[in-house]
Amino acid sequence: MQIENIIKFLSKLKENNNREWFAENKIWYERTRNEFEQLSTNLILEISKFDSEINQLEAKDCIFRIYRDTRFSLDKTPYKTHFGVYIASAGGRKSKRGGYYLHLDPAGCFLGVGVWCPDPNLLKSLRQSVYDNIEELNTIRFQPNFKQYFNSFLEENKLINVPKGFPKDFPEAELLKLKHYLVEYKIDETLLKADDFVQKTAEILKLAHPFNQFLNYTVDETINNQNP
Numbered sequence: 001m002q003i004e005n006i007i008k009f010l011s012k013l014k015e016n017n018n019r020e021w022f023a024e025n026k027i028w029y030e031r032t033r034n035e036f037e038q039l040s041t042n043l044i045l046e047i048s049k050f051d052s053e054i055n056q057l058e059a060k061d062c063i064f065r066i067y068r069d070t071r072f073s074l075d076k077t078p079y080k081t082h083f084g085v086y087i088a089s090a091g092g093r094k095s096k097r098g099g100y101y102l103h104l105d106p107a108g109c110f111l112g113v114g115v116w117c118p119d120p121n122l123l124k125s126l127r128q129s130v131y132d133n134i135e136e137l138n139t140i141r142f143q144p145n146f147k148q149y150f151n152s153f154l155e156e157n158k159l160i161n162v163p164k165g166f167p168k169d170f171p172e173a174e175l176l177k178l179k180h181y182l183v184e185y186k187i188d189e190t191l192l193k194a195d196d197f198v199q200k201t202a203e204i205l206k207l208a209h210p211f212n213q214f215l216n217y218t219v220d221e222t223i224n225n226q227n228p
Contacts, residue, residue, distance in 0.1 A: 046202035
């Protein structure tokens with residue numbers, strides 16, 4: 001099975017994260033990457049059935065490189081030990097828009113939906129939108145089907161205090177402290193081993209399409225204001 005082979009390669013890479021091993025297994029890497037690219041192509045096709053904005057994307061523009069940038073890192077291992085694809089209109093992996101992320105990793109696989117690490121100006125706009133439209137956002141995130149899979153936001157680098165300019169007594173103040181507006185779902189073994197993995201994954205991601213629509217209204221408005 002495709003995913004089983006991908007995880008097997010990544011597990012071996014994690015044990016042998018050096019250029020010598022990678023060179024010796026370059027054919028295995030290329031075969032595995034091609035498998036992941038085909039998986040990503042199939043996922044784009046399935047997502048485009050409910051999100052027409054991404055139907056012109058190509059997998060090669062959405063998949064992240066396996067080579068690590070070690071220039072400013074204490075960790076000098078040369079390769080990432082996961083495969084990731086970010087499916088978003090207007091740039092694929094380079095897009096500022098909310099999109100759909102698949103992460104395959106021996107340490108744990110997950111799906112992500114939303115905006116990761118927005119620049120300061122966009123982050124400020126997203127926080128304002130959350131504050132101004134909290135009832136709309138809550139309607140989306142408290143839908144039973146959505147909540148079944150995406151029940152929490154990524155809290156990496158979350159602020160301790162409510163950011164300046166917002167009232168501290170705001171009922172959903174914790175949402176204003178976020179640095180990312182991204183929800184995650186940890187993929188279980190049953191889904192990973194499913195023959196219809198792509199279709200089932202797309203069904204889960206479809207539940208979060210309204211969340212991306214909510215975010216992208218602000219993303220587009222902010223970008224257009226920056227580039228009149």
